[in-house]
Amino acid sequence: MTVGLLFDATRCIGCGACASACKEQNKLPGPVEDETSAYTWTTVQPKGDTFVRHLCMHCLVPTCASVCPVAALHKTPEGPVVYDSEKCMGCRYCMMACPFDVPKYQWDRAVPIIGKCIMCTSRVKQGQPTACAEACPAGATTFGSRADLIREAKDRIRQNPAGYVDHIYGLTEAGGTSVMMLANQPFEKLGLKAALPGEPPAMRTWQVLSNIPDFVAVWGVFLYGVHWITARREAVSAHQPPPRSPGTASTDDPHTGRRS
Amino acid sequence: MTTSAVLPAKKFRPGFWTFFFGLVTIPFCIVTVLRFYKGLGAVTHLSDKFPWGLWIGFDLLCGVGLAAGAFTLTAAVHLFNLKKFEPIVRPTILTGFLGYIFVITALMFDLGQPWRIWHAIVYWNPHSVMFEVAWCVMLYTTVLAVEFAPVVLERFGFHAPMRIIHGIITPLVIAGVLLSTLHQSSLGSLYLIVPSKLHPLWYSQLLPLFFFISAIGAGIGMVILESYMSKRAFGRHLEMDLLEPLARAMVVALGIYGMMRLQAIARNGAFSAITDFTYEGRMFLVEFVLGVLLPVALLSFRRLRTDPTWLVAGSFLAVLGFVVNRLNVSITGMEGAAGVRYVPSFPEIIISVGLVGIGMAAFALAVRYLNIFPEQAVHAEGRPEGG
Numbered sequence: 241m242t243v244g245l246l247f248d249a250t251r252c253i254g255c256g257a258c259a260s261a262c263k264e265q266n267k268l269p270g271p272v273e274d275e276t277s278a279y280t281w282t283t284v285q286p287k288g289d290t291f292v293r294h295l296c297m298h299c300l301v302p303t304c305a306s307v308c309p310v311a312a313l314h315k316t317p318e319g320p321v322v323y324d325s326e327k328c329m330g331c332r333y334c335m336m337a338c339p340f341d342v343p344k345y346q347w348d349r350a351v352p353i354i355g356k357c358i359m360c361t362s363r364v365k366q367g368q369p370t371a372c373a374e375a376c377p378a379g380a381t382t383f384g385s386r387a388d389l390i391r392e393a394k395d396r397i398r399q400n401p402a403g404y405v406d407h408i409y410g411l412t413e414a415g416g417t418s419v420m421m422l423a424n425q426p427f428e429k430l431g432l433k434a435a436l437p438g439e440p441p442a443m444r445t446w447q448v449l450s451n452i453p454d455f456v457a458v459w460g461v462f463l464y465g466v467h468w469i470t471a472r473r474e475a476v477s478a479h480q481p482p483p484r485s486p487g488t489a490s491t492d493d494p495h496t497g498r499r500s
Numbered sequence: 501m502t503t504s505a506v507l508p509a510k511k512f513r514p515g516f517w518t519f520f521f522g523l524v525t526i527p528f529c530i531v532t533v534l535r536f537y538k539g540l541g542a543v544t545h546l547s548d549k550f551p552w553g554l555w556i557g558f559d560l561l562c563g564v565g566l567a568a569g570a571f572t573l574t575a576a577v578h579l580f581n582l583k584k585f586e587p588i589v590r591p592t593i594l595t596g597f598l599g600y601i602f603v604i605t606a607l608m609f610d611l612g613q614p615w616r617i618w619h620a621i622v623y624w625n626p627h628s629v630m631f632e633v634a635w636c637v638m639l640y641t642t643v644l645a646v647e648f649a650p651v652v653l654e655r656f657g658f659h660a661p662m663r664i665i666h667g668i669i670t671p672l673v674i675a676g677v678l679l680s681t682l683h684q685s686s687l688g689s690l691y692l693i694v695p696s697k698l699h700p701l702w703y704s705q706l707l708p709l710f711f712f713i714s715a716i717g718a719g720i721g722m723v724i725l726e727s728y729m730s731k732r733a734f735g736r737h738l739e740m741d742l743l744e745p746l747a748r749a750m751v752v753a754l755g756i757y758g759m760m761r762l763q764a765i766a767r768n769g770a771f772s773a774i775t776d777f778t779y780e781g782r783m784f785l786v787e788f789v790l791g792v793l794l795p796v797a798l799l800s801f802r803r804l805r806t807d808p809t810w811l812v813a814g815s816f817l818a819v820l821g822f823v824v825n826r827l828n829v830s831i832t833g834m835e836g837a838a839g840v841r842y843v844p845s846f847p848e849i850i851i852s853v854g855l856v857g858i859g860m861a862a863f864a865l866a867v868r869y870l871n872i873f874p875e876q877a878v879h880a881e882g883r884p885e886g887g
Contacts, residue, residue, distance in 0.1 A: 277548060307693055309630035310616075310623035329619050330612015333630045335551040336834075337693045344548045345612070347541030352612045436696050444692045445629050448685075448708055452632070456678055463579055463674045470581035 415440030521857030568719025570596025791821010
């Protein structure tokens with residue numbers, strides 16, 4: 241069973257309890273910043289009269305985990321996408337590749353690591369909800385199994401079709417995510433990435449990478465074949481007499497004799 | 501002094517560029533200390549919104565691409581048996597080798613924790629293009645080092661290892677071509693993962709192929725430019741009989757590349773960005789007109805191709821266009837989605853320029869102390885007979 245979070249923007253009152261709880265749970269230094277950073281893993285931002293949370297979406301097929309050359313990021317069976325700072329060498333490809341622009345970097349440190357929401361993975365492993373969900377006084381962020389959350393989200397839309405746009409953000413975005421959102425207006429207006437491909441971006445590179453063994457075999461044989469032909473051609477021409485005027489048959493040549 | 505018949509091929513003659521790069525050395529050292537003492541944020545304009553800048557766009561993508569002459573020429577000579585290109589194989593392998601050293605050094609600046617660069621050897625993620633890139637860099641640098649080793653070994657008279665290398669030259673060259681093909685294209689594959697971020701003028705499922713073909717074009721352009729610069733610096737003649745067919749190959753590569761790029765843009769329906777003359781459209785025009793249309797148009801004429809001035813001009817344009825293309829893919833094309841404009845900081849530029857200078861100095865030193873140009877034409881006119 242994989243777990244996840246459901247954030248309902250129509251219920252959020254913008255109190256920021258989730259952001260503070262996150263700081264405390266993950267022992268992140270400094271005050272809660274306006275935008276997510278290596279030290280602020282989630283924020284609540286006002287957009288018009290609604291509030292929207294920003295946090296790692298914990299993709300079902302995480303792009304960050306697929307691009308990391310040293311496998312410092314991976315999706316746990318429980319759902320969270322976690323990060324191993326001991327492996328990371330700081331290439332920042334995860335930041336480039338993430339369709340939601342989630343991983344952030346410690347630009348101010350000489351020995352920097354990546355910072356992003358890890359869905360309170362130690363709590364989740366013990367069966368507890370995330371710190372943000374536990375802290376939310378308005379029930380805007382709820383924790384549960386992903387299947388239950390999808391059912392819940394669909395129920396809310398069905399029961400109040402006028403109060404919601406008919407879309408669960410995260411159901412299919414970038415191949416689906418463990419964090420899903422509901423809102424009463426289009427998600428791009430809330431500053432969320434819209435028009436994301438429905439299949440995980442990782443599939444596009446895997447299409448190329450998975451063909452490398454075949455490619456190496458075919459290209460290698462081809463190159464060796466070319467070498468074999470040209471080398472053979474050179475060897476043959478080295479044993480043949482120099483070109484002469486047309487009409488002279490090679491067998492007539494007294495010096496070179498017949499075939500060698 | 502134009503009448504001098506004997507040009508001192510190995511005499512050190514400091515010129516403008518020597519002083520220029522000498523001057524860059526001091527800020528280069530300062531920035532290096534700052535970068536490792538204070539972190540990336542202190543010296544670069546990189547940010548959470550724009551995590552990859554000049555050091556990836558120029559140092560990595562261009563450094564690898566411009567080293568592409570090495571595999572193109574070794575394949576031509578050792579596999580396709582085009583023996584006449586033999587005289588320029590050594591300087592080209594040297595360029596490739598120095599290019600890869602340049603890339604690795606630049607990575608040491610750009611990686612957050614460069615002392616962990618060996619992690620790519622022990623922690624595997626075969627799903628990552630960057631993992632492929634890391635292995636290609638490691639393996640191909642090794643191949644280039646072995647391919648270049650005879651030049652150093654013969655200098656010190658070590659003949660036994662030279663014989664071994666000579667014996668494995670065919671598998672070595674094949675490995676080099678394989679690794680280069682993989683690596684050139686994998687740099688394009690790096691950007692396959694960002695379909696929602698890279699501008700449609702550059703995003704395509706064929707990015708790996710585009711990077712590969714354009715690297716062949718630019719790699720050949722570099723070979724021609726390098727012959728020209730060697731001529732200027734060391735008083736050598738331009739081997740027009742070698743460079744003219746190379747230019748033809750470059751025109752073919754660029755032509756194929758140009759057609760495929762236009763098809764990809766048409767398929768993305770992105771021509772409007774050009775006709776609307778947007779920021780991205782203008783940058784694309786710079787890249788495409790300078791780097792593809794002009795060199796193809798110029799060097800299609802035999803008369804211009806056989807004229808050293810036009811040949812060098814066309815090659816220079818191709819290389820310049822290649823650099824603009826890589827910067828466009830890595831910077832221009834990514835700015836829209838990031839919502840910020842990235843302009844490299846002065847320290848970022850200092851590091852890149854300084855590394856180029858070190859590379860050029862290394863090339864000059866190698867030419868002076870090693871037999872890089874085998875039939876060293878010391879005399880301005882008349883090349884040695886036979887051989």
